[in-house]
Amino acid sequence: MAFTRATGKHRRPSRIQRRTARAAGVAALATTGVIGTVAAPAAFAAEPSAEQTGLTPVVTMGDTVAQQIDAQAVAQQQAAEEAAAKQKAEEAARKRAAEVAQKAKEEAEKAREVKERAAREAERKRLNSFVPPISGSYVSTGYKASSGLWSSGSHTGVDFHAATGTSVHAVGMGEVVEAGWGGSYGNNxxxxxxxxxxxxxxxxxxxxxxxxxxxxxGQQIGLSGATGNVTGPHLHFEARTSPEYGSDIDPVAYLRSHGVSV
Structure with a gap:
């Protein structure tokens, strides 16, 4: 029995027709040089736009812009490191300066203390020292020398050669217990x-x-002269165990025992 092919718009093309159509499409692409895009199935349809999703699209920058940004970041980082290094160096310098100043202050304080201690020691030695009653003089009449000039018959002290007005010094540290007329001693x-x-x-x-x-x-206490029972200007010097006459001791030995060269 013979079958007749159905006709109309719903008729399926034959295999020969499909092959002919594909060949014609390939020929067209080869002639124009444009490769067409085959329609994707529904699963691979175009992605929705930003307006549809609410997401911000990512903009891809060129390599030159990215390199400039990287260089700027590196420069900023380097500047920050240099500023930090400079601040650190300044802080270290200030610390060193403060340490040097403190050390100098401590050394100056130590030097001042040493100087003051030396001055106190020198003053203590000075106050505990003895000096001659007249500087650069000599004994002109010795202790216990015999003469009718003295009521006791002998000299109770020593005479230091001195012109009138020569400075007379205290031989050591002490307190004045008599200052005035002393009879044959004159002003004493x-x-x-x-x-x-x-x-x-x-x-x-x-x-x-x-x-x-x-x-x-060494403090000046008066001036030498020729008051009292004398034959000329000089200083009469005595050393005693009491303030009274008659308690005299050898004045030269007394001075020498206290380190005075006479």
Whole structure:
């Protein structure tokens, strides 16, 4: 029995027709050089737009812009590191300067303390020292020398050669217990020394201290002269165990025992 092919718009093309159509499409692509896009199935349809999703699209930048941004970031990082290094160096310099200043202050304080201690020690030695009653002089009449000039028959002290007006010094530290007229001694001064002994200075032309006054070694207490029982200007010097006449001891030995070269 013979079958007749159905006709109409719903008729399926034959295999020969399909092959002919594909060949014609390939020929067309080969002629134009454009490769067509085969329609994708529904699963691979075009993605929705930004307006449809609410997401911000990502913009891809060129390599040149990215390199510029990277270079700028590197420069900023380098500048930050340099600023941090500079601040660190400045802080270290300030710390070193503060340490140097503190060390200098401590050394200056130590030097001041050493200087003050040395000054105190020097003053202590000075106050505990003895000096001659007249600088650069010599003994013109010795202790216990015999003569009718003295009521006791012998010299109770020593005479230091000195012209009138020569400076007379306290031989050591002590307190004035007598300052005024002393009879045959003329104007005289008696000092109680810190060691409990007494020293006397006679025949003075003037007196420069008063009773109760503290004196130190080498301090000027008066001027030499020729007052009292004398034959000429000089200083009569005595060392005693008490302030009274008759308690005299060898003044040269006394001075030498305290380190004075006479």
């Amino acid at each position: 001064i008696v000092i109680k020394m810190d060691d409990g002994t007494y020293t006397q200075y006679g025949h003075l032309s003037s007196i420069g201290v008063s009773v109760g006054q503290k004196v130190t070694p």
